[in-house]
Amino acid sequence: GVIIACVYCNWIGHQYINAINSIDFDTPLWVQGEVTTLQNTDHRLSKKSTVILRVTHINTSEVSPMLIRVNWYYPKANLRQGQHWQLLVKLKPARGLANQAGFDYQRYLIGQHIVATGYIKPHVNNHWSSGDISLAQHLSLQLEHGDTYHHQWINALMLGHKHALTAVDKQLIRETGTAHLFVISGMHIGVVAAWIALVCHFMVNTGTLLMRRCGIDVASGMPVVTLSMILLGTFAYCELLGFTIPMLRAFTVISLWLVLNYCQVKIGFMHKYILCLVVVCLVFPMSAFNLGFWLSFAAVSAIVLVCHVIIFNTQTWIQKIRAFIGLQIALSILLIPINVLFFQQWLPASIFANLWAIPWVTLILVPLCMLALLINVIALLLPDDLFIFDFAYQGGMALLDQCFAWLLAGLRLFTNLEPVAAVFAPVPISLNVVECLILLLVIITGLMFHRQWYAQILLVWVLVGAIFTIHPHKDRISHDPATRFFDDSATSVPMTLHIMDVGQGSATLLIANNEALVFDVGDDFGDQFNMVDSVLRPFLQQSNITDIRATYISHNDKDHAGGINRLVKAYPLMRVVDEQNGCVKGYQRMFHSVQVKVLWPPLNMPIRTDNDRSCVIQLQIATQRVLITGDIEAFAEAQLVMAHDRGGIDLQSDILIVPHHGSASSSSVAFLQRVAPHHALISAGYMNRYQLPKASILQRYSDANIKVLNTAQVGQISIQFTDNDTIPYTITTQRGSSYSGIWAYRWYQFQ
Incomplete structure (x- = not known):
């Protein structure tokens, strides 16, 4: 198995290297391809547009599809997702800065299967060969030109288009530790799949009941119908957004998990979890280079560990709320070493901010976004004179706008309101790998014996110690x-x-x-x-x-x-x-x-x-x-x-x-x-x-x-x-x- 894994990884690496070596980086190239992702389109502020192209032709020669990331400085036209362009570009291999600390851009590019970066050179022959934009881009533009005040937040949560978020918006979710809620990640796709499953179960159960009253028993075939509807609905949502690498990984895991449950495979929860990790690494081997991939699995592992060592009683609504609060606090404490190791800081506000934001996002905003999205898609497919759908869409967007206002007002309490903002300010902490592992073991020990008084004291000590850690670059500076x-x-x-x-x-x-x-x-x-x-x-x-x-x-x-x-x-x-x-x-x-x-x-x-x-x-x-x-x-x-x-x-x-x-x-x-x-x-x-x-x-x-x-x-x-x-x-x-x-x-x- 080890030999096969090494050979497979070697083959994948050579495929990536061959794609890089097939490009002439010494001279400008004419490329043709589709705009798959918009990473920055507000060139009025940054003076550039940044996009990812799926290239199919280089200098009129057809090539295996490859992804490149390019900047267009002072663009003469707006690039839109789904358009096909012919562009003159100057490229260089996927490369990043190599320093002892800081973001590893090269690993990010490899994890996203991007083989080259560069910029678009001004030329009169730069033009689009197909101006058709994707459905997601159409919906995004409709949001941007709509009347909603929080359209940039709705755009980020519904369609994953974060380019409209301002620096203040990004700082807010960064300081409150809620950035993971506003990206199209595995958790987001999982929440969408859960709501689709809930709707599908309701529809199937209602249909089964109606058929039974008509004297037709279809109960035996309903599980496969439900499974198919869930997978089809999740696939349609991911297809609408362009099936990025994180979406593909999430859809693969969800599909595998549902199929294993449907087939009633007799393996434990942990074995299913490990199997999903192995399948994702096999199907998307470059994901191992992506820090976000491992952070996602670390978060899931933390959830599994907490649920394993802490038995939550969830029979009543009060017990469910208590279980959610306990789970969130335990997860926040358990993830402290990971945040310190990778980001050299801990966010005290993340515990309480997530207690506020997660219910809003998962129980209110995501289903409202999905409903508004469905109504909008139906309205686009039906004749224009059906005003009922426009009325329903406008009403849904107004409700979404107000819900986002309440959510953001709660988050801003942790950053703008004194003395709350001072207490929950980000805490820079510098620990090496060994120190983080020791801290992680201490926390795990405390959680495993959380019912004992000494373990409770241990956990409180870790939490209080992290909150009151001295800021190294401010409070410890000599003032003489x-x-x-x-x-x-x-x-x-x-x-x-x-x-x-x-x-x-x-x-x-x-x-x-x-x-x-x-x-x-x-x-x-x-x-x-x-x-x-x-x-x-x-x-x-x-x-x-x-x-x-x-x-x-x-x-x-x-x-x-x-x-x-x-x-x-x-x-x-x-x-x-x-x-x-x-x-x-x-x-x-x-x-x-x-x-x-x-x-x-x-x-x-x-x-x-x-x-x-x-x-x-x-x-x-x-x-x-x-x-x-x-x-x-x-x-x-x-x-x-x-x-x-x-x-x-x-x-x-x-x-x-x-x-x-x-x-x-x-x-x-x-x-x-x-x-x-x-x-x-x-x-x-x-x-x-x-x-x-x-x-x-x-x-x-x-x-x-x-x-x-x-x-x-x-x-x-x-x-x-x-x-x-x-x-x-x-x-x-x-x-x-x-x-x-x-x-x-x-x-x-x-x-």
Whole structure:
């Protein structure tokens, strides 16, 4: 069995790799395909539309259907689900940033079977070949142009179209831990299937009773009729929404479970559960890369465990309500280690917010949405003069709108109303895998012996301890300005330098004793994606960094300084050092035993370009030096070389952060001769449009026997400095390289 599983996984992986290798990524391509998913269509705010295309033709040649994710910047037309388009695109393989913490975008793409990402190039021949939109898209547009105030919420719950939710809306469900209720996930499909089953049972039982009164006994054939109606109704709903991967998984599990029950297969509940997991992994093997898939099964496992160890009495309505409250509280406590492990935080509001939201969504909003959807579909199929359906639909939408108003009003109590919002604010917690496992075992032990007084005390201790955990990045920051930045002590502590993978940009962190210096903060593409929230803050939380002493901004280019305002908001006592605030030649500070020295630019010196005004910083770490150069070009390098030759500065450094991402205008021979580094580190985006680093520059480093590492190839680069004179520092990388373990090499090697 193990051998068969390995062979099967290997075959699936090669299928995915072959799909990637069949695409020419060096030149723009003409593709034809269907718009399957809209991920962002409000280009008035974000200046782009993001869609997933199912491609069937590349450069007029038919290919096996494959999924690509593309952005259309400043689009000339609105892309709609179901339309077929011919587009000129520039693609690159499915790829994401590779950092120690943060969202793994590459795993997400693989889990969604997306083989390439890119953007649509402006061209007069970009046009749709079929303007027919899907039924779901038609209904979505009808909602958006309707009179309902909460149309974006109805759109998300009914059709899974979340692009209309605002940043405030998303923050609300994120902080209350109710985001899982507003996505078309396994739980949502399960709730829909349950309501369809309830309606089907009622219809079948009513039909059986009527047939029996007519003298016809059809009871023996009714179970298969009921099963068929449930499966057909669930299939129709999933087909209407486009049968995304999560829907396919959920429909597979529901179908298998119902068939096993219908056939009265004599296996236990746990065996059915494991069988469903095995079948899903066999049918959708790429789902194993999707974090949401494992979180869903973890949640189901938690439900199974709680129901197994806690016997709920559900004979009366009062007992059912008590059982629901007990189940929700137990699940929230049981899922604390999982939230801490994957998201480095716990949401106290999630317990009570879900107690409020789950009944609303499952018992009221979902059936109302299904009823409104059914009425609308019937109205579309029947003649326009049947106003009764329009009247029923409008009445249903008004009721839905009011129900959402009541639901959201309750959720906002946990985020907007003081002091409730302060008590239930998200709690950042940083625990490693072992600590999370220990916490999980403690909670499971408490649940198993929940009737014992000591177990009850244990559970209360876990809950109270989680609620009152100190926020590491706010409450534990030193508030003494005199000691926060000016640290002249020469205390020797372990030092680690991290060059983060931020795509086409730059962000570097120096870590020592739970404190950090930051050098540039990467790009910012808005609330949905920026390097501070996606890369820096997750890494700082995971590393238990309680204080940022200072952030140095080399210059104001967006790929270096784009996220500075977000970082200042997260760390309000942090000092920002740029050219206007001290980052000029002669500036020196101590960070523990590290000397921070600014070599360039001179004060009040006229410099023509912003790149050449970049702040050049040299770090003296024990016997080693690191030179951080920003985007300096030939002029600044020549000035630094002259200053070095005059003895004003010493450029020699062991590690060089390559100037301007390896552009042809930097890294002159004279500059490299003076710096003479052992390692040169490049921060660049994978297959970036500027084609950096340039091949001629890489050859220049090679000719000088300087070892080069590029974040585009190896991901985050970490340098651990030691007191060993023989091996003064060690380098590790997040992706596969000679500096990383075999597991990282195999994981990322296919592209």
